[in-house]
Amino acid sequence: MIGAKQPEASIGMEELFRQDSYLRSCEAVVTMSGPEGIALDRTVFYPTGGGQPGDIGRLTLGDGNSIDIIDTRKGAAPGDILHIPAEASALPEIGDRITAAIDWERRHRLMRMHTCLHLLCSLVKGDVTGGQISDGKGRLDFNLPPETTLDKVTLTDALNAVIAGGHDVVPRWITDDELAARPELVRTMSVKPPSGQGKVRLLDIAGIDLQPCGGTHVRNTSEIGPVEIVKIESKGKMNKRVNIAFK
Numbered sequence: 577m578i579g580a581k582q583p584e585a586s587i588g589m590e591e592l593f594r595q596d597s598y599l600r601s602c603e604a605v606v607t608m609s610g611p612e613g614i615a616l617d618r619t620v621f622y623p624t625g626g627g628q629p630g631d632i633g634r635l636t637l638g639d640g641n642s643i644d645i646i647d648t649r650k651g652a653a654p655g656d657i658l659h660i661p662a663e664a665s666a667l668p669e670i671g672d673r674i675t676a677a678i679d680w681e682r683r684h685r686l687m688r689m690h691t692c693l694h695l696l697c698s699l700v701k702g703d704v705t706g707g708q709i710s711d712g713k714g715r716l717d718f719n720l721p722p723e724t725t726l727d728k729v730t731l732t733d734a735l736n737a738v739i740a741g742g743h744d745v746v747p748r749w750i751t752d753d754e755l756a757a758r759p760e761l762v763r764t765m766s767v768k769p770p771s772g773q774g775k776v777r778l779l780d781i782a783g784i785d786l787q788p789c790g791g792t793h794v795r796n797t798s799e800i801g802p803v804e805i806v807k808i809e810s811k812g813k814m815n816k817r818v819n820i821a822f823k
Contacts, residue, residue, distance in 0.1 A: 589657055590618035593631075594747075594777070597687055597792035601677035606668045613651065613658025614643070614668065620678055621648040623657045627707040627714075628690055628791045633678040635659065637668055682711055683792065688800045689714045689822070691745055691781070691793045695738050695800075696818060697763055698785040699731065704764045705815055709791075713806075713821040720816050728805045731818070735803060742798040744782045747789075749775045755788065763787050 589607075592599050599620045608615035614635065624630035630648030637643075647660040659676070661667065668674060689709050693716055697704060702718035720726075755761060755776045779789040781797065794800060807819040 589616065589655055591655075591657070592618055592620045593622045593792055594790070597794075600680045601675055604674055604676050606670055606672045606674060608658075609667045609670055609672075611661065611665075611667070613649065613660050614645075615651065615656060615658060616674070616676060619648075619657055619659070619676055621645065621657065621659055621676060622678075622683070622792050623648045623650045625650060626789065626791050627693075628686060628709045629711075630660075631678045631683055633676070635661075635668070636675045636677070638673055641666065643668070684794075685711055685822075687792045687794050689820075690789075690791045691779075691797065692735070692739070692800045692803055692820065694779060694781060694785045694787070694789070694793075695797065696731075696735060696820060697787070698781070699734050699738070700726065700818065702816075707764075713819065715817055715819045717811060717815055717817045719814055722813055724816065726808050726816060726818065728808055731808075732803070732805045735805070735820075738784060739797045739800045739803065742796055743784050745793050745795055745797065746780045746782070747793070748778050748780055750778055751775055761787050 592602055602618055602620045604616035604618045606614060607617050621631040633645050635643045635645060643665045644662040645659045646662050649658050649660060651658045686709055693707060693714050696716055700718050702720040704716055705719050706717040708715050752774060776788050777790050778786060779793060780786050802823040803820055804823050805818060806821050809817040811817045
């Protein structure tokens with residue numbers, strides 16, 4: 577198939593990963609198909625955003641043939657999600673029914689690291705200027721006074737203690753007005769949470785951290801497992817980068 581095939585009207589996508597981060601697969605219908613991406617009416621695939629990489633996995637057609645998905649990205653229109661097929665894949669037709677399945681082991685590692693970075697954010701008292709989640713590692717950049725010192729061993733011990741505390745991790749929603757009334761909830765300086773849709777998703781780690789986040793997370797901090805602060809770097813006069821990895 578050459579070129580993209582578009583439906584006549586945009587079809588809203590049901591983002592199942594926001595309802596349950598532990599869903600590994602779903603049945604779906606193809607709403608757009610092209611080498612630049614495949615859209616579905618519902619998906620468990622998380623698109624790149626908020627420092628978290630997009631999911632990879634596989635789409636399986638009714639005839640048993642499958643398409644490897646090498647990335648998931650947001651489309652041009654709000655709410656659009658594109659499943660990026662491997663090069664030279666035989667693409668599905670619009671209306672085809674498929675099974676969408678993520679690479680669960682990779683996703684789960686990303687979930688563990690994403691939640692871990694929220695815990696790190698609770699321990700370092702500075703605004704976040706950037707961050708990245710990778711498979712097995714991650715980092716956060718903090719805006720801190722030049723005289724601030726961070727010790728790798730002390731921070732590693734504190735972080736592992738919070739992880740082992742077994743704190744529940746629960747997503748919940750507040751209105752745009754509620755968020756505007758509580759600006760202290762927004763820790764990121766470079767990226768602001770989306771507003772204008774009436775509500776904003778928060779991640780609540782009981783008694784530890786509460787801030788806007790649309791990513792996928794584990795249900796309890798004990799699921800993260802032991803980690804290590806592997807490097808702390810100065811990135812500019814008031815910017816410190818904390819690098820973390822699973823042990």
